[in-house]
Amino acid sequence: MFTFYLVYQVSLKVIKTIKEITNWEFLQPVILVPTMGALHDGHRKLIREGNTIKGNKGTLVVSIYLNPIQFNDPKDLDKYPRTLDTDYETCEEEGVDLIFAPSDVEMYPNPYSIGVSENNISQELCGSKRPGHFDGVCTVVTKLFNLIKPKIAIFGKKDYQQLSIIRQLIIGLNYPIEIIAIETQREKNGLAMSSRNEQLNEIEKEKASVIYKALKAMVNSGESQSKHLIKLGKSIIEKESQIIKIDYIEVVDRSNLKKLKVIDRPALVAIAVFIGKTRLIDNIEIDFE
Amino acid sequence: MFTFYLVYQVSLKVIKTIKEITNWEFLQPVILVPTMGALHDGHRKLIREGNTIKGNKGTLVVSIYLNPIQFNDPKDLDKYPRTLDTDYETCEEEGVDLIFAPSDVEMYPNPYSIGVSENNISQELCGSKRPGHFDGVCTVVTKLFNLIKPKIAIFGKKDYQQLSIIRQLIIGLNYPIEIIAIETQREKNGLAMSSRNEQLNEIEKEKASVIYKALKAMVNSGESQSKHLIKLGKSIIEKESQIIKIDYIEVVDRSNLKKLKVIDRPALVAIAVFIGKTRLIDNIEIDFE
Numbered sequence: 095m096f097t098f099y100l101v102y103q104v105s106l107k108v109i110k111t112i113k114e115i116t117n118w119e120f121l122q123p124v125i126l127v128p129t130m131g132a133l134h135d136g137h138r139k140l141i142r143e144g145n146t147i148k149g150n151k152g153t154l155v156v157s158i159y160l161n162p163i164q165f166n167d168p169k170d171l172d173k174y175p176r177t178l179d180t181d182y183e184t185c186e187e188e189g190v191d192l193i194f195a196p197s198d199v200e201m202y203p204n205p206y207s208i209g210v211s212e213n214n215i216s217q218e219l220c221g222s223k224r225p226g227h228f229d230g231v232c233t234v235v236t237k238l239f240n241l242i243k244p245k246i247a248i249f250g251k252k253d254y255q256q257l258s259i260i261r262q263l264i265i266g267l268n269y270p271i272e273i274i275a276i277e278t279q280r281e282k283n284g285l286a287m288s289s290r291n292e293q294l295n296e297i298e299k300e301k302a303s304v305i306y307k308a309l310k311a312m313v314n315s316g317e318s319q320s321k322h323l324i325k326l327g328k329s330i331i332e333k334e335s336q337i338i339k340i341d342y343i344e345v346v347d348r349s350n351l352k353k354l355k356v357i358d359r360p361a362l363v364a365i366a367v368f369i370g371k372t373r374l375i376d377n378i379e380i381d382f383e
Numbered sequence: 384m385f386t387f388y389l390v391y392q393v394s395l396k397v398i399k400t401i402k403e404i405t406n407w408e409f410l411q412p413v414i415l416v417p418t419m420g421a422l423h424d425g426h427r428k429l430i431r432e433g434n435t436i437k438g439n440k441g442t443l444v445v446s447i448y449l450n451p452i453q454f455n456d457p458k459d460l461d462k463y464p465r466t467l468d469t470d471y472e473t474c475e476e477e478g479v480d481l482i483f484a485p486s487d488v489e490m491y492p493n494p495y496s497i498g499v500s501e502n503n504i505s506q507e508l509c510g511s512k513r514p515g516h517f518d519g520v521c522t523v524v525t526k527l528f529n530l531i532k533p534k535i536a537i538f539g540k541k542d543y544q545q546l547s548i549i550r551q552l553i554i555g556l557n558y559p560i561e562i563i564a565i566e567t568q569r570e571k572n573g574l575a576m577s578s579r580n581e582q583l584n585e586i587e588k589e590k591a592s593v594i595y596k597a598l599k600a601m602v603n604s605g606e607s608q609s610k611h612l613i614k615l616g617k618s619i620i621e622k623e624s625q626i627i628k629i630d631y632i633e634v635v636d637r638s639n640l641k642k643l644k645v646i647d648r649p650a651l652v653a654i655a656v657f658i659g660k661t662r663l664i665d666n667i668e669i670d671f672e
Binding site for chain 1: 497
């Protein structure tokens, strides 16, 4: 018991204050996996990639911070799962070196008046549906970049628009940070792993697999006209219309997330749906050669 | 001639590209003096302070970049003085180690979509008069901080609101940067030194000294009611009303730049005027004990 406790203390450091993280002397290179907690196998995949890149030296940092300013709907924030104790265990199991888990007052002392925003890609897809969301994402990611100064940051492709915006942020604000994008981890039935899946019951989880079925069918159809693709996707998801409401289905240019009429370049098919009050997103890349 | 050229090359490095500044290995600590060029004795004062702090080691960096996105009026940008060759000589004379003088396309490649903003202090004083100005300032300063990673950055008190906003930016985005604020350098007649003074003729320069006369009279009056102070300042400047138009005279709380009715805490008196199409600002601190 004592030995286990000692190992735990030595191997996983938890920092909760701005002051301590600012003064922390990181072993280089620093690899950052930013999360909002409620860690699942998708996060594990990101963390494992971080561990592989890190090799024998460096510091693998997982930030766990449920960033309130990226929630446009307070009810959405209220019901977002919080599993901090389990998250610590997950990080311990995955060989994380340091968790940064600040409180709201550490991150946004009152008064707080600084915002970072992206004004192009953030207008597409989820942007119009979740006003202010990506401003909140850009602001917190900028803060994390400044506090942790990673050489490499790892993001999942499930939040594809977020990933695209962070890439713009890094170029636009001149961060010397490399982004590594990880393929979406899925349940056996194809449902993209998400902390929000915790809000679904078993029946809803099973029905939600239709999102990925629709995406696969769209990609495999070989169709190049977006309107036909979207029609196909809609027809598949609408079979579950008693449980699932479509928020959007779009075919976009992968470089800027603008709508495409015809797939004549690398594209992305993106879907957002509501199951009850839970909003789920998923996407799949379509290559063009 | 040859020897001078060699000394020049060795002592003052000029970098114009993002790529080169990103890969530059700075001697630590790095001291940054951000400027828009058209350097005058006010800038020299900032640079000298930087040199004193730097001591025998470190890198004293002057950035020279006429940041287009902080000009809400394109005509104002057009007529802003540009004296790059003289600026290089000034930096050479003052013992600057490195000039960073990027082009617009280096700083804002097309498309450019990232902005940094402050939404509290930026609303006061010049904020409502120059919409978007402080967003442009915050964005370029964030970029310079990321590119040059200074330990210390030096700003002048003449642009007091800018200084206050940068302090918020540093706290809000968690930069480990110390700000040093330098007292305003003045002409013999009291006029605050400014690159914009170049746009004035000799008569206007002489008449513009009334701004500082008004500030001094306000502070020396011992009056604590803002409305009486403002009335006094107005009466003094309005004697030159054929040449000078008041944009604002305000008495504000120094900590947040909100209007004060009574001076019951450290305050700032701030004035903005137009002389022809040239806008001049100045301010003076009022202590409260």
